[in-house]
Amino acid sequence: MDTYETLQQSYKEILFSFLQKKNEQSLYDAQQFSKKVLEEKVSPEEIVSIHLEVIQELYPDIPPETQESFEFLLEVMIGYGMAYREHQILRNRQKELENEIDVAANMQHTLLPSEIPDVEELDIGVITVPASKMSGDYYHVIKDANGLIGVAIADIIGKGIPAALCMSMIKYAMDSMPNSILQPGELLESLNRTIEQNIASHMFVTMMYGSYDPKSHIFYYGGAGHEPGFYYSEQQDRFEELYAKGLALGISKEAKYREFSREMSEGDFVVLLSDGVTECRTEERFIEREEITALIRKYKHLSTQKIVDNVYRDLERWQEFQLRDDFTLIIVRRKFKENK
Amino acid sequence: MSNHSCIEIANEWGIVSARQAGRELSKEIGFGSVDQARITTAISELARNIYLYTEIGKIDLEEISDNHKNGKVRGIKVVASDKGPGIENLRDVMVDGFTTSGGLGAGLPGVKRLMDEFDIESIPGEGTTITTIKWLR
Incomplete structure (x- = not known):
């Protein structure tokens, strides 16, 4: 028996039992049957045809008009069948595209540092989470030959694939x-x-x-239109805005960038973030910058990696697990001498 | 083959005649009601494209047979030809989803799926010929 005949047979049994007993069990069976035919990719006009054949078999005496009305219905259902088959093909194509994007997203991930360099004087924590699969956030942590530690955070305007393509250029330029x-x-x-x-x-x-210069403990920084970060002073137990004025990259060839500096005492830390962090929002409002510093403060006794992980976890829950923008949070803390 | 008919498509009557001829021929060949309806729909869509996008064209219907491994198989061959503007980019019209914006109704990919074999030739400025076959399983 081929699939069609098997389906026809079970349709006949279910329909017959329904017509005899009119019970919920048969309707439940009908629901299960419809799942089965969807699995088998049977199109709507074939169901009409099965129905007609079964009815003719069970009740040979039904009026010809009733029979012909099913033929008419079959004709009408052809359009649905075509739409159904197109839907299946588009669904497969969507799957293919998603796979392709997964591959690209994996490739993109390799543009980010595979590990944070181990630096004696600093404790560095990073988390980056894309809103969808491809990210427009970039970060970079390196230790150069002179022992300087460079930390970059960048946000490419826009999201998704165009931003991701641009990111590779930034990585190679750096x-x-x-x-x-x-x-x-x-x-x-x-x-x-x-x-x-x-x-x-x-x-x-x-x-x-x-x-960051580990010899002088001076943190030099500059900004190109980026979301301000925070500077936490351990001595004063206080967060300040870490703001560096400057034109965003890629706008004007002649742009100049000022350099700022801060001497970092033990326990001081710098928070760099992308606007995905500050633009987190709950159902009714945006999250205030003070709420972010409050969250950081709540976890500040932990390692910087634990801090960023916890802050992300809390913000993710606040906005019901729906990231609206790519999220990157970096904390760089000068270690205390005793736990060096 | 003796079983051959040709229907000119100049107006909507032509579409109905082509459907009619297609349904009768497919019934004669032995197609079941679902396949009859599918073949008729395919003919209808092809004829409608001729009616909507070209001045004049025709639908040729023919019973054919071929030697398959399980013996002789009968089938229906539908050829839609016109002397219309032709199609610039065949790849575009054969992509699903293209038709929803282009307004070609079920579209050529839909016709292709209703039938077993499908071939299209088009020369911009000269016309289009679509040949499609359904075999009796």
Whole structure:
């Protein structure tokens, strides 16, 4: 017996039992049957045809008009059958596209540092989570030959695939930067020239770049239109805005970037973030920046990696697990001497 | 083959005549009611494309047979030809979803799925010929 005949047979049994007993059990069987035929990809017009054949078999005496009305119905259902088959094909194509994007997302992930360099003086925690599969957030942590630690966070305007394509350019531009220019102002200027030449005119990139000198404990930083971060002073037990004025990268060839600096005492930390963090929102409102510092404060006794993980987990829950923008949070803390 | 008919498509009457001829021929060949309806729908869509997008065209219907491994198989061959503007990019019209914006109704991919074999030739400025076959299983 082929599939069609098997289906026809079980349809006949279910229908017959329903017509005899009119009970809920048969209707439940009918529901299960419809799942089965969907699995077998039987189209609507075939169901009408099965119904007609079964009815003719069970009740040979039904009026010809009733029989013919099913033939008419079959004709009407052909359109649904075509739409159904198109739907299946489009669904498969969507699956293929999703697989393709998964591969791209994996590739994109390799653009991010595979591990955070181990630095004696610093405790660095990073979390980055894309809103969908491809991310427009980029970060970078390196230790150069002179022992300086460079930390970058960037947000490419827009989301998804265009942003992801642009990210690879930023990564290669940063990698090809000579070691001698790990100073924020110079680095941003050089990066800006590369990006300005290679990016579509409607796109731009915001970035905050900082570099820490372990000898002097000075943190130099510069910004290119990026979301301000925070500076936490352990002594004063206080958060301050970490703001660095500057034009976003890729807008003007001539842009200049100022450099700022802060001397970091033990326990002080710098928070860098993307706007996905500050634009978190609950159902009725955006989350205030103070709420983010309050969250960080709540976990500040933990390692920086635990802090960023916990802050993410809390914010994710607040907005009911729906990220609206790519989320990246980095904390760089000067370690205390005793736990070096 | 003796069983051959040709229907000119110049107006909606032509579409109905082509449907009618297709249904009768497929019934004669021995197709079941579902396949009859599918073949008729395919003919209808092809004829409608001729009616909507070209000045004049025709539908040729023919009974054919072929030697398959299980013996001789009968089938119906439908050829829709016109001297219309032709189709610039065949790949576009053969993609699902294209038709929803182009307004080609079920669209050529839909017709292709209703039948077993499908071939299209088109020369921009000269016309289009679509050949499609359904075999009796």
